[in-house]
Amino acid sequence: MKFIEFPTPWEGKRSGQRIIASPPWYIKNLAFHLPPPCVRILLQMSTETSSSAPAAPRELISELERVVPHFNISGSLASSQLYGHGHIHDTFLSTYDQAGSVTRYIHQRINRNVFKNPPVLMENIVRVTRHLRAKLESGAAAAGLSAAEISRRTLTIIPTHDGAPFHLDPSGDYWRTYIFIDQSATFDTPISPAMAFEAARAFGHFQMLLSDLPAPPLHETIPLFHDTPSRFRALTGALARDAAGRAAAVRDEIAFALQREPLTHELTDGLASGELPLRVTHNDTKLNNVLFDENSGEGICVIDLDTVMPGSALYDFGDLVRSGANPAVEDEKNLGKVNVSLPIFKALANGYIEATGALIAPAERRLLARSAQVISFEIGLRFLTDHLDGDTYFKIHHPGHNLDRARVMFRLVQSMEQHQAEMQAIVDRAG
Numbered sequence: 123m124k125f126i127e128f129p130t131p132w133e134g135k136r137s138g139q140r141i142i143a144s145p146p147w148y149i150k151n152l153a154f155h156l157p158p159p160c161v162r163i164l165l166q167m168s169t170e171t172s173s174s175a176p177a178a179p180r181e182l183i184s185e186l187e188r189v190v191p192h193f194n195i196s197g198s199l200a201s202s203q204l205y206g207h208g209h210i211h212d213t214f215l216s217t218y219d220q221a222g223s224v225t226r227y228i229h230q231r232i233n234r235n236v237f238k239n240p241p242v243l244m245e246n247i248v249r250v251t252r253h254l255r256a257k258l259e260s261g262a263a264a265a266g267l268s269a270a271e272i273s274r275r276t277l278t279i280i281p282t283h284d285g286a287p288f289h290l291d292p293s294g295d296y297w298r299t300y301i302f303i304d305q306s307a308t309f310d311t312p313i314s315p316a317m318a319f320e321a322a323r324a325f326g327h328f329q330m331l332l333s334d335l336p337a338p339p340l341h342e343t344i345p346l347f348h349d350t351p352s353r354f355r356a357l358t359g360a361l362a363r364d365a366a367g368r369a370a371a372v373r374d375e376i377a378f379a380l381q382r383e384p385l386t387h388e389l390t391d392g393l394a395s396g397e398l399p400l401r402v403t404h405n406d407t408k409l410n411n412v413l414f415d416e417n418s419g420e421g422i423c424v425i426d427l428d429t430v431m432p433g434s435a436l437y438d439f440g441d442l443v444r445s446g447a448n449p450a451v452e453d454e455k456n457l458g459k460v461n462v463s464l465p466i467f468k469a470l471a472n473g474y475i476e477a478t479g480a481l482i483a484p485a486e487r488r489l490l491a492r493s494a495q496v497i498s499f500e501i502g503l504r505f506l507t508d509h510l511d512g513d514t515y516f517k518i519h520h521p522g523h524n525l526d527r528a529r530v531m532f533r534l535v536q537s538m539e540q541h542q543a544e545m546q547a548i549v550d551r552a553g
């Protein structure tokens with residue numbers, strides 16, 4: 123299945139690729155909204171076995187083949203392909219033949235341009251996944267979770283034969299392996315309010331489970347990651363350098379950004395004064411960083427734990443809204459499709475507030491709607507900075523890709539500015 127695209131009411135885009143034998147929940151969910159010819163096409167697509175992932179270049183697969191014997195996996199590597207739509211790592215889905223049965227794993231080459239200290243990052247992930255598993259186990263009886271089900275609800279690291287959570291290859295690259303969580307799917311855009319609610323509940327639950335992570339604090343894997351004023355300064359620095367000679371062609375986007383400098387302080391001021399608490403947060407709560415169960419549609423597992431570190435709940439909620447409430451894809455060229463969907467925003471607010479319960483303080487709750495604007499702006503600043511710098515941070519798939527992304531983020535900010543009062547009213551009425 124390549125991806126699902128359909129005219130109304132939502133445009134859903136599924137990440138990665140899978141072989142699907144029967145129509146999963148989201149196909150049924152979509153089919154509900156569509157006229158019969160579209161439903162037939164969708165069902166036909168859902169049983170196709172094509173792939174949207176680019177074939178990995180031969181050299182990359184050879185590197186992977188040299189690395190995988192270091193991990194504690196039985197059986198032999200049968201196949202590998204690039205997987206998912208992440209902007210940071212090289213992610214592979216690998217199939218192993220284990221005495222006749224087929225098992226799948228995710229291998230990742232960690233982006234060391236982005237993460238300067240992978241061993242420390244993996245130390246965080248070991249602590250976080252251990253804590254999550256222990257919490258899920260202690261609540262398993264009440265929640266009716268089997269051991270197998272717990273392993274679908276948090277990432278499981280496959281260590282190397284030496285017991286390390288990563289392998290360092292001779293060229294200095296760090297690799298890691300996770301159990302592939304079967305019968306799950308990720309999405310780049312929201313399909314329905316029900317799905318948005320599930321995503322927000324999953325991230326809210328994640329926040330709750332980590333709220334009692336014992337000291338010491340987690341390492342800061344990327345310093346000042348959500349420090350919006352420093353992201354703004356990075357843009358003005360990139361503008362002054364104009365390393366790729368692109369500044370003259372993006373005057374409108376730069377003007378848009380410069381006009382909104384005051385927005386950059388809205389979360390950091392509260393954190394600096396102590397009005398907003400510092401918590402253990404995910405910090406990359408993009409919609410495609412939560413896995414949905416293919417049969418029930420439940421948001422089962424929060425993934426991409428590289429930036430779990432001290433932060434604000436408002437970073438997490440804001441980032442979820444910027445990726446989860448926009449029916450258009452993050453690099454949509456037709457900006458007319460970009461907007462904040464209020465029914466989806468409402469579902470995100472309800473899901474997050476329900477899952478976090480009393481944890482979220484009144485000062486945080488007051489800023490939930492605003493946080494979406496701040497974080498959408500912040501990510502727009504980062505895309506525009508990377509475009510000016512010559513695309514050194516995010517993976518791009520065509521020239522101008524980061525500029526396309528920045529434009530979408532800024533259009534989303536505009537839409538949120540127009541709907542700020544309605545978004546605030548939704549939060550005020552929620553839960």
Ligand code: ADP
Nearest residue numbers: 206208209210211228300301302303308410426
């Ligand atoms: P990036 O930091 O590059 O975004 P991610 O860790 O988010 O990398 O992985 C990229 C994609 O791979 C995810 O969006 C998801 O589709 C898929 N993925 C990652 N880990 C797993 C897993 N354990 N099980 C199933 N799918 C996964």
Ligand code: GN1
Nearest residue numbers: 207208209210406408411426429501
């Ligand atoms: C990156 O890793 P991924 O693709 O889930 C980025 C996020 C951005 C996002 C924009 C470590 O997320 O901060 O918000 O792209 N992750 C990192 O889509 O920089």
Ligand code: MG
Nearest residue numbers: 208410411426
């Ligand atoms: Mg990701």
